Amino acid sequence: MKNYFLLIFLILLSSCAQKNINNQKESIADIYYKKAKETKKDSKFYYFNLAKNSYLEIQDSAGVGKSLVNMAILQHDKGDYYGSIETSLEANKFLKNVQDSLTRWILAASYNNIGICSSYLYDFDNSVKFYNSAIKYANDPENKYTYYNNLGDVLISLKKYKEAQLNFVKALQTKEKSNYAKALNNLARAKYNDNPNYDPLPELYEALKIRQQQNDLYGENSSYATISNYFLIKDKNKALYYAKKMLEVATKNDSKEDQLQALQKIINLDKENYLKYFVRFQTLNDSVQISRSKAKNQFAVVRYDVEQKNAENQSLKLRDTENKIDILYRNVVLIILSILLIVAFFWYKKRKKRLEQEKELEVKNTQLKISKKVHDVVANGIYQVMTKIENQEHFDKDEALDELEFVYEKSRDISYEKMDSKNDDQDFSEKISGLIGSFNNENVNTYLAGNDESIWKGLKESTQEEVYQVIRELLVNMKKHSKADRVVFRFERENNLIKIFYTDNGIGISGDVIYKNGLSSTVSRIETIDGEIIFDTKIEKGLKINISFPAH
Template sequence: MKNYFLLLICMILLSCKKENKKNFDESIAAKLYNKAKVFRNSNVSDSAFIYYNLAKNAYLERKDSLGVGKSLVNMAILQHNKQDYYGSIETSLEANNFLRKIDDSTTRSTLASSFNNMGICSSYLYEFENSILFYNQALKYVNIPSNKYLYYNNLGDVLITLGKYPEAQKNLSIALQTKDSLKYATFINNMARAKYYENPNYNPLPEFYKALKIRQDNNDLQGQNSSYATLSIYFFDKDKIKALDYAKKMLEVAVKNNSKEDQLQALQKIINLDKENYLENFKKFQALNDSIQIARSKAKNQFAVVRYDVEKIQREKAEKEIEGLQKNFGIGILLIILIGGLFLYRKRKKRLEQEKELEVKNTQLKMSKKVHDVVANGIYQVMTKIENQEHFNKDEALDELEFVYEKSRDISYEKTDNQGEEKDFSEKISETVSSFKNDEVNTYLAGNDSGTWKHLSTKNKEEVYQIIRELLVNMKKHSKATIVSFRFERENDLIRIFYTDNGIGISGDVIYKNGLSSTVSRIETINGEIIFDTKIEKGLKITISFPAS
């Protein structure tokens, strides 16, 4: 954050005069809000966030709930754009508390926008059920047709992710009433996806190509990225050459659009499709992933520091007004008391500022260490195997890359490997199983609660976690399954894991050659037993049992 921004803010705040205070406060609040809009429209998000926060404080002084709510919603959207999803939801919730106090057209529209933002953030955090709830709340308050169509589309998109295709099509059919050509391209693309996933015999390509052409005609780079991603996924199992071509186009547009997230997604697809240039693309992925994780961490700290600095300036302004009031009263004893109190306050404030600065620095150092230890060391280990082993299996490298990517995503959400609490271990299992869910594979969990894992040692928890992850990797590599389920059961001092998928299955004589030998070894380590049911007509069924200690 630049010092001249803070200097400008100080000049604005400290130049206030008390004549005609009500009208002046209204004028300064509106000027701050409009200044924030200018910065936001110019993509200067740091300055926009500062001025929205200043406007919020000015509206608070005027007791203008709508002004406060609008400022907070815009701050939440800026946080969402910087991938600070938890912080964005928190700011939206704060905005909702002010917006619910009044009921008029503008307030309802702003409240709808706030709920839509919370729905989007929840989707990025894989909290899809919460996302559906927030989108439904947005539709309850929306009173602008163009926004209504957008919210129906967003709801439909989440329903596609959850595999609820008929319900998704119902919402998307409403969204398709839009008159906006770019939004129509998005909506028709999603509708085609829903129809294709429901019926694999349906041909979605005419809609996919139509959406892409609209986006190309309008030079919509972000929309083109979405189309290329959709087409690459569609051709992945049908035509590897076309799939790779669309992935490369996605990367090219993402670079032009300076969208690092889209570049990362494109590189993931290219790594899986372009075996000849695997190592080169792998190094690009490594460097880009490191920069994204560090940028996310800085963004979270930055927004926290901005709010702290602006509120500090507001306190200093209040102190100036108190000093002026003291002079007007001219009461010596009161003046001495206030000066003494002000001295203690400033001393305490200075201590708090130093603690806050130290906290931010420690957070940055901690995050840098995490990125180095978890991401850099993990990727270096894979690269060493590739370079030093003549017959190294590239599929194994892809598996290890996926594990490293999961670890880097955990860093961005500030999670740790230490699962000391049962609730954290349950969440870790849930997130791992959910991470293997995509447009082609649905995963289901049952019985994954804190009671199941109670008193299980930390060492055995880690072995159980690795077992579950190995089953999922094996499923992804070999089974061609579309439905995968885990059910956990605890009876007295025995825990059972029931794994089922609807893939091609494996015969008894190839089980130990199919990537599961490590799983069997882990189960033996925790004094457990594993049973493979190879007699079922289709798919794979595994039962694992071990002591609950």
């Protein structure tokens, strides 16, 4: 109780010294910012958020902007790319004075961060736009060379190799050896992609040597990845060697993203030890996904907590202002109320935090469910209708309109969690036959075997829905990426286990196709129904996928 009276006494003193505190706000904001720069990563976001709020109080827009940009970069580092873009865009709102050199520097860094996040999200066109904005506002030569290099990298993804080379040549003007090695490595990559007869190895090895001399482990990983890709067709043993070197260095510097890339390469190259590396890949990838999810939640909680504290501080300031009006007559009342408020505050805060956590979890689960429903019903539904129209020469117009009207109605019903009422009286085996048949055309022949009613007997509706979406995703992925002209589905039921065998004669599966072409969703769905999915990449051509799950 003595501590409570001491706190009340400090509150009263603070009201008498309000003017001095106001004069010190700027230094408080700078202290928070400095502490954020010096502290460990786990606390950086928290202190940058405090600095941002303090800069807001003193109307320092540049301070707000630089704090938000640093927060956005931390979100990017943790894999929260959408959140990072949102925070950078919020920062840009405070960076209006483009005549100020500091503002231009911060704005350039913000656009560069958005460009990087957009490239990770495969939004390459927007990535190019944001990198150009970063170059436009950059007033530091070394930073500008970095932005030229980043722009060239995304232009390679867009297969604009000559334009990419022009940017890498500009990036080579850097005086920093690590940045020079990065630009040199990327320039050789662009030249080789533009002209397969070009020999990039001298430049690639030179870049690797510089990175080794600089002890630039992340740079070494980039070099090993590029050289491994170069030897992928020419010499698989060398390709495997450099992929393993990449894994070794990535493990050493605990770069999980680089480890995943290296494992993807090794899985396709080391046939004898394929299973060992595939299990390691799955385990690491699960860990990365969990880490990213935790990071997103952590950032949201930190921002919410800081905003709550800021609101509480504002409330205290308001009470202090009111107390000044008649402090001599209200001291007793103030002390009594403050004691009650402090006791109630800790009780309320504990209870409110628990309720907020429960509500936040509920909201996130609802968002995930709705997002999945939109993907299943709207995106894949429309794509299936488009496929029918494309594949059937005399497709019935009324039937197409009915299909689109159904998708429209379903999109309106998503928020009400209505179940799929279409074809409820249609047997599930018929629905599967119709789905697979809708992708059959003059360029692609689809076949299915074993799709009897007995296969699906006793299968829950929720499991049926997941299986239907899995088959549709496989077909959509085939049409978009595989270039196959023959697709086979075979269904079996053994005891209480349903098996689906998928085969096509397309271009096969590359190292990162599972997580870039939509098949990651397929893996997730199979896990949801306690099933197992195996991608067979040992065949010379085409793709084989074996799926099994309990029949309940």
